[in-house]
Amino acid sequence: xxxxxxxxxxxxxxxxxxxxxxxxxxxxxxxxxxxxxxxxxxxxxxxxxxxxxxxxxxxxxxxxxxxxxxxxxxxxxxxxxxxxxxxxxxxxxxxxxxxxxxxxxxxxxxxxxxxxxxxxxxxxxxxxxxxxxxxxxxxxxxxxxxxxxxxxxxxxxxxxxxxxxxxxxxxxxxxxxxxxxxxxxxxxxxxxxxxxxxxxxxxxxxxxxxxxxxx
Amino acid sequence: xxxxxxxxxxxxxxxxxxxxxxxxxxxxxxxxxxxxxxxxxxxxxxxxxxxxxxxxxxxxxxxxxxxxxxxxxxxxxxxxxxxxxxxxxxxxxxxxxxxxxxxxxxxxxxxxxxxxxxxxxxxxxxxxxxxxxxxxxxxxxxxxxxxxxxxxxxxxxxxxxxxxxxxxxxxxxxxxxxxxxxxxxxxxxxxxxxxxxxxxxxxxxxxxxxxxxxxxxxxxxxxxxxxxxxxxxxxxxxxxxxxxxxxxxxxxxxxxxxxxxxxxxxxxxxxxxxxxxxxxxxxxxxxxxxxxxxxxxxxxxxxxxxxxxxxxxxxxxxxxxxxxxxxxxxxxxxxxxxxxxxxxxxxxxxxxxxxxxxxxxxxxxxxxxxxxxxxxxxxxxxxxxxxxxxxxxxxxxxxxxxxxxxxxxxxxxxxxxxxxxxxxxxxxxxxxxxxxxxxxxxxxxxxxxxxxxxxxxxxxxxxxxxxxxx
Ligand code: SF4
Numbered sequence: 159x160x161x162x163x164x165x166x167x168x169x170x171x172x173x174x175x176x177x178x179x180x181x182x183x184x185x186x187x188x189x190x191x192x193x194x195x196x197x198x199x200x201x202x203x204x205x206x207x208x209x210x211x212x213x214x215x216x217x218x219x220x221x222x223x224x225x226x227x228x229x230x231x232x233x234x235x236x237x238x239x240x241x242x243x244x245x246x247x248x249x250x251x252x253x254x255x256x257x258x259x260x261x262x263x264x265x266x267x268x269x270x271x272x273x274x275x276x277x278x279x280x281x282x283x284x285x286x287x288x289x290x291x292x293x294x295x296x297x298x299x300x301x302x303x304x305x306x307x308x309x310x311x312x313x314x315x316x317x318x319x320x321x322x323x324x325x326x327x328x329x330x331x332x333x334x335x336x337x338x339x340x341x342x343x344x345x346x347x348x349x350x351x352x353x354x355x356x357x358x359x360x361x362x363x364x365x366x367x368x369x370x371x372x373x
Numbered sequence: 374x375x376x377x378x379x380x381x382x383x384x385x386x387x388x389x390x391x392x393x394x395x396x397x398x399x400x401x402x403x404x405x406x407x408x409x410x411x412x413x414x415x416x417x418x419x420x421x422x423x424x425x426x427x428x429x430x431x432x433x434x435x436x437x438x439x440x441x442x443x444x445x446x447x448x449x450x451x452x453x454x455x456x457x458x459x460x461x462x463x464x465x466x467x468x469x470x471x472x473x474x475x476x477x478x479x480x481x482x483x484x485x486x487x488x489x490x491x492x493x494x495x496x497x498x499x500x501x502x503x504x505x506x507x508x509x510x511x512x513x514x515x516x517x518x519x520x521x522x523x524x525x526x527x528x529x530x531x532x533x534x535x536x537x538x539x540x541x542x543x544x545x546x547x548x549x550x551x552x553x554x555x556x557x558x559x560x561x562x563x564x565x566x567x568x569x570x571x572x573x574x575x576x577x578x579x580x581x582x583x584x585x586x587x588x589x590x591x592x593x594x595x596x597x598x599x600x601x602x603x604x605x606x607x608x609x610x611x612x613x614x615x616x617x618x619x620x621x622x623x624x625x626x627x628x629x630x631x632x633x634x635x636x637x638x639x640x641x642x643x644x645x646x647x648x649x650x651x652x653x654x655x656x657x658x659x660x661x662x663x664x665x666x667x668x669x670x671x672x673x674x675x676x677x678x679x680x681x682x683x684x685x686x687x688x689x690x691x692x693x694x695x696x697x698x699x700x701x702x703x704x705x706x707x708x709x710x711x712x713x714x715x716x717x718x719x720x721x722x723x724x725x726x727x728x729x730x731x732x733x734x735x736x737x738x739x740x741x742x743x744x745x746x747x748x749x750x751x752x753x754x755x756x757x758x759x760x761x762x763x764x765x766x767x768x769x770x771x772x773x774x775x776x777x778x779x780x781x782x783x784x785x786x787x788x789x790x791x792x793x794x795x796x797x798x799x800x801x802x803x804x805x806x807x808x809x810x811x812x813x814x815x816x817x818x819x820x821x822x823x824x825x826x827x828x829x830x831x832x833x834x835x836x837x838x839x840x841x842x843x
Contacts, residue, residue, distance in 0.1 A: 188792065243571060248506075371495075
C-alpha cells in the first residue's frame, strides 16, 4: 500500500450527501478481476453523458460539462470534499480503488459509511470526518477561489488552510500507523499466529461444530 | 454484568484485545463470490500465502451468472458476456487452486450467497460470518455476528482467519404489536429505515426485537437483517429462539447428533440479558406500518402506499430540499403525486432480500389466476438458489407465475444490480423486491421502487402500485 503522510492539493467538490458506492463506481466495472484501472470510470454516470462499459475508450466519450470533476479548475485535485454518509451502500473496494486511481488521496465529509471508511485505509486513501459547518465554509471558499487547496498532515492530524488556520481531526492510532508507513496489515496479524492457534484450540473444545464441517 | 446479544457474540470471538481499543476477532465462516474475491486470491498468490483454514470458506458465483435457461444449460462457456465469463471462471479456478469448497454455476446448491449460506446450514447461530458483500448482515437473523467486508479484508480472513475490528455500539429497535395481514418483513424494515434514515445505524450493531420481529419466520428475519446495512449498520441481528433452532435442524452443514445437542443448547443462550443496556433504543408500533413503497433514490425515501410523493418546498433543510428535488427529477415524478399512480415498466421479484421460498409463495398467492398488465414490458421471478427453485417447482409456483405472464428464471442476483443481462432501460420504472434504489442500480437511468414480494406481484397485475391491504 502507498504510504500517506502529508497531502497538499486542490480540493474538488462532490456537493451532496449519501454519495453511494454505486455512484462512485458503477457495477459494470466490477467485472474486472484486477485492482487497478478504475480511475477513468470514477463517478462514471455523472461524469459522462453516455453509458460506460468496461473496455471502452473513455477519452472519446462525451463528458458532462456540468460535472465538477470535468471542469478545468479542478484538474489534478487530490482532495475530495463531500457531505454526510459518504460511501454508503455496497462493500465494493472498487470504490476506494477508483478514487485512488483517479488521484484522490483524501476524502473529507461530515460522516462516512462504515465499510467504505474501513476500505479506504487499506488502499492508501484517508477519509476525514469534519463538522458540517466547517465543510460549508470550505464549499463557499472553493466556489469563490479557483485553485482552492488544503494541506492534510496525517502524522499531526491537522488540515491546514493556505492562510494557516488549522482544523484538527481524529484517526484511529493503528490505522494511522499502517497508512503513514504503508504497512500490509496481514503481515502484522500473522505476527499473532500463536494467539490465533491457541484461540482455535480452546474454541474447538467448547464449540467443535464450528470446525471441520465444510469439506 | 448484563450483556447484549452483540456483546456475547463479540466476547466469544476475541483472540486478543489491543491497547488502542481494537481487537483481533476470529471469523468462523467466510462466504465467497466471484465479484469481490479475485483480487483477494491474487493477493494471496503474490504474497505466497495459503488460506489459514480451508473448512471455513464456501464459495458460489451469483452476481454475474445469467438467469436464462439456455445460457445456463451451456455452462460457463454459455455466458455470453465475455467479461462476466472470465470472472465466473476465475472463481472456479481460484477455488480449485486453493482447495475452497464451491457450488459452481450449475450445481443445484448454487444461489445468492446469502440465500445459500443459511439454507445449507453453512452459516449458523453464534458464528462470526463475513463476505465481501454488504448484505452479509442477512445472517444476523439467526443470532450470529455477520457483516460485509471489502476485498482486502477478504484476503485478510483467507490468510489469518481473523479481522482487526473495533467494537461497534449497541442499538436495539423494538417493533411491538401485530402487523396488518398485508404487511410483511420487507415493509417492517423499509418503515424502520424511513424512520431512522440511511445513516441512522452507522457505527452500531442493531438488534431487531419486539413481538412483531419474534413473530417472523427465519425468512422474514433474514429480510429485516438484510437491510440493516441500508440503515447504515454493518450488522443487524435477531436473538435465537425456537424458530431459529428448528430452522437449522437437519441442514447439510449443521451439526448432528451429540454436537447438535451441545450446539442448540449454546445457541439458546444467544439473547440479550433482560437488564442489558443499549447505547440507543428505538421503539416502533407494528400497527402503524402500511405496505411500503420507495419513491426516491435512497431507501430512506419511503412511504406507505397510500401516501403522496413529497414536495421539496416542504423541506426546511436546504441539503434535504436539494436531495428531494434531485430524486424527483431522477425518478421522473412530480411533487405531491399519488404513489399509486406511478406507472410501471418492469417488475422484479428476487434478490437476497426476497427470493426465498416464502417470498415466492407470497407473490404466487397474489398472482394466482391473474394476468400481468399489458402495459408491462417484463415481470421477472428469480429464485434465490437452485434449491429454492426446486422447492417452488415442486409446489407448482412456477406454473402460477408462468401462466400469469411472469418469466421464471435460474437463480442469481439478476436485476438486483444488473451485472448480467437483466436490467432496466433508461427512465423505466420498476417495482423491485431488492434492497437498493440508488441511481442506476438496476440499469443506467433505471428507476427503482423497493417493495415486498406481495406488493410487487400485485403491481405487476395492476401495472401500478395498489393498496394490497384493501
Ligand atoms: S442479490 Fe443484490 S444485494 Fe444481494 S448479494 Fe446479490 S447483488 Fe448484492
